[in-house]
Amino acid sequence: MGSPTSPGERPAAKWPRTQATLRSGDHRLVREVNVALVLRLLREQPQSRADLAEATGLNKATISKIVERLLEDGLIRNAGSSPHRLGRPPVLLEIDPAAGYVVGAELGVDFISVILTDFSGKRLEDAHADVVAEHGPTLAIRALERLVRTVIDDAGVAESSVLGMGLSVCGLVDESEGSIVFSPNHSWQDVPVRGDLTRHHAFPVFIENDARISAIGEELFGVARGVDDFVMVTGSAGIGVGVVSAGRLLRGTSGWAGEFGHMTIVPEGPSCRCGNRGCWETLASERALLDRLGIRWGLLTTGSPAAGPLDERWHRVGAIAAAAAAGDERSRQAIRETGAYLGIGVANIINALNPELVVLGGGLSLAADLLLPEVERVVAERALSWSRHACRIVSATHGIDTCAMGGVALAMTELYTPSHLRFDRPA
Numbered sequence: 001m002g003s004p005t006s007p008g009e010r011p012a013a014k015w016p017r018t019q020a021t022l023r024s025g026d027h028r029l030v031r032e033v034n035v036a037l038v039l040r041l042l043r044e045q046p047q048s049r050a051d052l053a054e055a056t057g058l059n060k061a062t063i064s065k066i067v068e069r070l071l072e073d074g075l076i077r078n079a080g081s082s083p084h085r086l087g088r089p090p091v092l093l094e095i096d097p098a099a100g101y102v103v104g105a106e107l108g109v110d111f112i113s114v115i116l117t118d119f120s121g122k123r124l125e126d127a128h129a130d131v132v133a134e135h136g137p138t139l140a141i142r143a144l145e146r147l148v149r150t151v152i153d154d155a156g157v158a159e160s161s162v163l164g165m166g167l168s169v170c171g172l173v174d175e176s177e178g179s180i181v182f183s184p185n186h187s188w189q190d191v192p193v194r195g196d197l198t199r200h201h202a203f204p205v206f207i208e209n210d211a212r213i214s215a216i217g218e219e220l221f222g223v224a225r226g227v228d229d230f231v232m233v234t235g236s237a238g239i240g241v242g243v244v245s246a247g248r249l250l251r252g253t254s255g256w257a258g259e260f261g262h263m264t265i266v267p268e269g270p271s272c273r274c275g276n277r278g279c280w281e282t283l284a285s286e287r288a289l290l291d292r293l294g295i296r297w298g299l300l301t302t303g304s305p306a307a308g309p310l311d312e313r314w315h316r317v318g319a320i321a322a323a324a325a326a327g328d329e330r331s332r333q334a335i336r337e338t339g340a341y342l343g344i345g346v347a348n349i350i351n352a353l354n355p356e357l358v359v360l361g362g363g364l365s366l367a368a369d370l371l372l373p374e375v376e377r378v379v380a381e382r383a384l385s386w387s388r389h390a391c392r393i394v395s396a397t398h399g400i401d402t403c404a405m406g407g408v409a410l411a412m413t414e415l416y417t418p419s420h421l422r423f424d425r426p427a
Contacts, residue, residue: 031066034056034058034062034066035066035069035070035416036416037056038052038056038063038066038067038070039070039075039076039095039416040220041055041056042076042093042094042095043095043120043121043220044225045094046079046092046093046094047092047093048090048091048092048093049063049064049067049090049091049093050090051090052066052067052093067093073099074096074098074099075095075096075099075119075416076093076094076095076096076099077093077094077095077096078091078092078093079091079092079093079094080092095119095120096119096120097118097119097120097122098118098119099118099119099163100118100119100161100162100163101116101117101118101119101124101152101155101157101161101162101163102116102117102118102119102121102162102163102164102165102166102408102411102412103115103116103148103151103152103162103164103165103166103203103407103408103411104117104165104166104167104168104217104404104405104406104407104408104409104410104411105144105147105148105165105166105167105168105404105407106167106168106169106210106401106403106404106407107140107141107144107167107168107169107170107193108131108170108236108237108403109170109185109186109236109237109238109297110130110131110132110237110297111128111129111130111131112128112129112131112140112143112144112147113126113127113128113401113403113404114126114127114128114144114147114148114150114151114404115151115401115404115405115407115408116151116152116155116157116162117408119163119412121220121221121405121408121409121412124151124155125150125151125152125154125155126151126401126404127147127150127151127154128147129143129146129147131143134187136188137180137186137188137191137193141191141193141196141197144167144197145196145197145200145201148165148197148201159201159202159203160202162201162203163203163411163412163415164203164204164205164206164411164412164414164415165197165201165203165204165205165206165407165411166205166206166207166208166213166406166407166408166409166410166411166412166414167193167194167197167205167206167207167208167407168208168209168210168213168214168403168404168406168407169183169193169207169208169209169210170183170185170186170209170210170236170237170238170240171183171184171185171186171188171209172209172256172259173207173208173209173255173256174255175206175207175208175255177192177194178192178193178194178195178205178206178207179191179192179193179194179195179207180193180207181256184238184272184273184274185237185238185273187273193205193207194206194207204411204414204415206407206410206411206414208406208407208410209240209242209256209258210234210236210240210362210403210406211232211233211234211240211241211242211258212232212240212242212249212251212258213242213403213406213407213409213410214232214234214240214242214359214361214362214396214402214403214406215230215232215242215243215244215249215359215406216242216249216406216409216410216413217398217402217403217405217406217407217408217409217410218230218232218359218361218396218397218402218406219244219409220409220412220413221397221398221405221408221409222359222396222397222398222402222405223357223359223394223395223396223397224244224357224359227244227356227357228244228245228246228247228356229244229245229246229353229354229355229356229357230244230355230356230357230358230359231243231244231349231353231355231357231358231359232244232359232361232396233260233342233345233346233349233358233359233360233361234361234362234402234403235284235285235286235342235360235361235362235363235364235365236285236286236287236362236363236364237281237285237286237287237297238261238273238281238285238287239260239261239280239281239284239285239345240258240259240261240362241258241259241260241261241349242258243257243258243353243355245353245355260280260345260348260349261279261280261281261285262274262276262279262280262281263279263280263345263348264276264277264278264279264280265278265279265280265283265284265341265344265345266278266283269282269283270282270283280341280344280345283338283341284338284341284342284344284345285364286316286317286362286363286364288338288341289317289320289334289335289338289364289367290316290320292333292334292337292338293320293330293331293334295316316363317363317364317366317367318366318367320334320335320367321335321366321367321369321370324367324370325370332370335367335370335371335374336374338364338371339370339371339372339373339374339375339378340374340377340378342360342364342371342374342375342378343374343375343376343377343378343379343382344378344382346358346375346378346379346383346393347378347379347381347382347383347388348382350379350383350384350387350388350391351383351384351387354387354390354391355391356390356391356392357391357392357393357394358391358392358393358394359394359395359396360372360375360393360394360395360396361395361396361398361399361402361403362396362400362402362403363400365395365396365399365400365402366399366400368395368399372393372394372395375393376393379393
């Protein structure tokens, strides 16, 4: 396992093994893989043709063909010359933000969040709405569709310039069919989300579980860039976990790997919507934190436990964290207890998977400054020392918007990378 890579540091990655493995196979697939590798490198920072050849192991003639194709398609552009080279400075290449637009969205248990970005991932517009899961999926998808139109219209862009959309949903997902198989926190089953959306939009729609989509986002845009073994933990109504091992996103036999939120922590603990008792998410999720303070999950604009009316722009967990920081002991105790149970689950994951990084995202990330010390304390007590010392525990780059930005990353990845090689980054 390599050393951690900071978000701004270019990973020292070379990928000749992928190329060599495919060289005798389908030539079209090889070309797609090569294009994907070049685009990924250029997302990290501007690079010259020589830089790209060195990083990929491809010869200069192949790189030139790929570059010319990407320039012709308008996906990349010249970025001037490097001022730090001797002799004739090489021409640098970079992603062209104007190549098109991408939508990322999260269909949460009681809210919808939609973000529009340019091709570089820069946020241009966003929109949010409250929903009630009990009203059913049809109304929720209609609200989602309206928000997608809102961000496109507010940005003043033509829908024909939108390249694709990535959608985060909680629960079990059939990504090939674009449907929600089962969402215990929504009480929904067999919801054909993609089919409903593509009837209204011409661009492709990709759907993925919230934790896995967040892992894709952190790998492309966040703290997990260049990290081959990491675990993404999202805490909202439930807890989802996305696992990247040896540079690959784990899916399992049925495509539903990572349901650590339903591992039993307390055998006779609270009832879970999955039918079990004492699941991790009943003790360490955002819903569990609110329960400890007697705040009803569906109450979106309640008062802070200590500090008067809650500003509607604030998320509930943010208000609780602010109250705790202001000295409210009930809020502090609720965060400590939630953090302790969160730490137990994280310790189990570290012992089982030996990751280099654990990333906390979703609603709980708004209290990360208070939660993470408690998580780290429990992990120090319960995780094996060899695995513990190799692992960092950090907050996600995009915090509450981790899933929506993961949708942006999913769409960009699916559009230009063969899906089964999405995370292929050999050592």
